Amino acid sequence: MHRIVIAFLLSSLSGLAFAHGMSAEDQARILNAGLLEYMQLGATHMLSGYDHLLFLFGVVFFLTRFKDILKFITAFTVGHSITLIVATLLEISANYYLIDAVIALTVCYKAFDNLDGFKRYFQMSSPNLTWMVFAFGLIHGFGLSTRLQQLPLGTDGLVLKILSFNVGVELGQIVALSIMLVILAGWRKTASFERFSKASNIGLMLFGGLLLLMQLHGYQHTQFPDEFPLNTDDHFHIHEDMEAETSPLTNYPNKLNFDDIYSQDEVLHDDNSYQDEHSHDGEDFHSH
Template sequence: MKKYLFGLIGLLFASNAVAHGMSASDKQRILDAGLMEYIELGASHMLTGYDHLLFLFGVIFFLTRFNDIIKFITAFTLGHSITLIFATLYGIQANYYLVDAVIALTVCYKAFENLDGFKRYLNSRSPNLTWMVLGFGLIHGFGLSTRLQQLPLGDEGIVMKIIAFNVGVEVGQIAALAIMLFLLSGWRKTESFSRFSRASNIGLMLTGGLLLMMQLHGYQHTTFTEEFPLNRDDHSHVHEDMQAATLPAALESYQQPISLKPKATETTDTEPAPAAAPSTHSHEGGTPHTH
């Protein structure tokens, strides 16, 4: 069972490795792009950034007052704007898998806080949420910066390009939040919200944990190349083969080959069919006998 769990994680990494960062088409499109293209790229990147969206979903999950929503989203926006702009402008980089692993932890944290985990399990009050969301925003912005720095930004107009990308991120964030708030506001009016809100946040925490393992798996393959010698393409092919294999085939690969004796009524190319009557024989000069 354990090998299938690691196989699943590896398979998820394979798809994540292909989609991680900016695609080749994005890099080609941005070579001669104007500010509008940077805005579009920022918006699309936020709308496809499942880790950022999961964190935002956790933040607004129980928020019903408009002022509270504005306060926390403003704190998050301020945080990720600071690191997105300044980390990109000054070329501050880090391994993007490790950055995304920390972002996955922020998803787990918010789900844990939604479950009242600090009071229930740690017998303490949860830290000030506004400051935590601001701090987590700084981390998310650093993750966005690692993506943006994969593009050929050039030196001309780089500040405006970064700001345009950040504006696009905010546009995508507003669009995603509008959909989330619409769905949550409708769900809160039903009886199922009180029954399944806890299960939803448990699922959010488990998803964050899975994302964490995926990112750490990616970090191992990009950093410890001697211990993990497969390159990215080979790694993807291995897990694609694992996905295509059936369960019996997968189990067979871990077993020693077993030679089975043909049935008495069958014949093979190398062994003649057995005689109709038993033959008399002896073992190493012993008494002749039959079976």
Template sequence: MKKIMFTGRFYALIAAVAMLMFTSVNVLAHGMSEADKQRAIEAGLPDYILLGAGHMLTGYDHLLFLFGVIFFLSRFADIVKFITAFTLGHSITLVFATLYSVQANYFLIDAVIALTVCYKGFENLDGFKRYLGVASPNLMWMVFGFGLIHGFGLSTRLQELPMGDGSIVMKILAFNVGVELGQIAALTAMLVLLAGWRKTASFKRFNVMANTLLVIVGGLLFLHQLHGYQHTVLADNFPINTDDHSHIHEDMAAEEKANILDRYPRRIITPQPSPQEEAPHEHGDGAYHRH
């Protein structure tokens, strides 16, 4: 009975996440807000540190990947080793892609980042050996490589900000310091959570389900980012503005409904006028009546 209830809640959680993601392309975007852009015009280095920390703490895709990386790591040395590889990777692309203005559509980059979340969940499930019959790729190099991709995603967001005057290099480095501080804060919370969970019987019982959820959420994030990309490519047909976006989908649904109705022949019924009530009359027999 408990297993059935847990499974029901598991699928309910997946449905809730899916509905939240596809309600609007602005939901879970974790981009640079207009307030961030305005603040960046005259921002100093401390402000860029705060922006970097805030962006990492709201970067659900980065955090999910990190959660997958440390999920089974219990030795402090292993945690430091893998997190250092990830940090080096994302620092390299964050700094150099921003410095040399290397750009790409951030929805596509975030879609690839979502796939890294799927990968880590799949690897935690021993999917390569179980389903593909091959050994898992070297995790250290994969984490470093994925760090490069995550750093490029961070760079595309940083490049949305008006850097203004002053040393751009120092601002990039300050933002990166903020990212690292946010990462340390998030990792601390995750490690405390996992350390407590590993001491319970439910960890062995539900770690497979937790990593399966990681794969599923990563897949939903991937679809969500592709949906956002569609809105940037077809901006006239699919505006990103929340209100216009909702109206577009409502109009599309109404048009589709009309098209479905047009596929079936319609029976046209001509309304008949109601007969006028006749006055009482008789046919020579003296009996008055109405038709």
């Protein structure tokens, strides 16, 4: 069972290869989209949001009672719904790389809390988890809002569009949580849960740290473009020049110049046209 959990974490991390922002395809599709399309987009965004999923995985990792699961997930849902709706309506935005970097820190925090880091390293109890999950929900919702604001939302029916997107986010969250809870419930029945629970949360913290570094690197690209001057076209042309310099034909001594060959042939034909016709028998005239 622990292999399934590791596979889940790796599949979540595989999303690092793709930004889970709003693609050009999403922006084009949403131009004339209805409310159902906004719901679908919200669900897809949550299910592909590896940072949100990793945080939720950390939240429910040790939860076994339904009322505890409901309490913390409700706190998270209320938190991210508030900032998603309010920030989008008021057009409050920020650099999404920075927001995602803070979200990555929430993943690290929950993994650290699961490892009893506060008691072990600070000799103190963990902060109230319900309020922390609510506060982190506000941050996650702001991240969702910055992504949603990348779309051409317009002004007609804006509130319904935002609410539909939020409903889609909740539906995606329910699907993801259902899968997580089934996996964790089955894993807890095995002896490997005790052996690998610590390693899983250490891995969760490392994943969060990796996300943090990647988002900060993306932020550097947007804020300090002069430090990353090499664009795609320049990179391509540089490689073309390198290939030309290293080509074995570059300094080949016997290059064939077909233009010269054709020009010489034309000269020969022109010279022949000026030769006088003559005859050896006085009847058949010809030229050489």
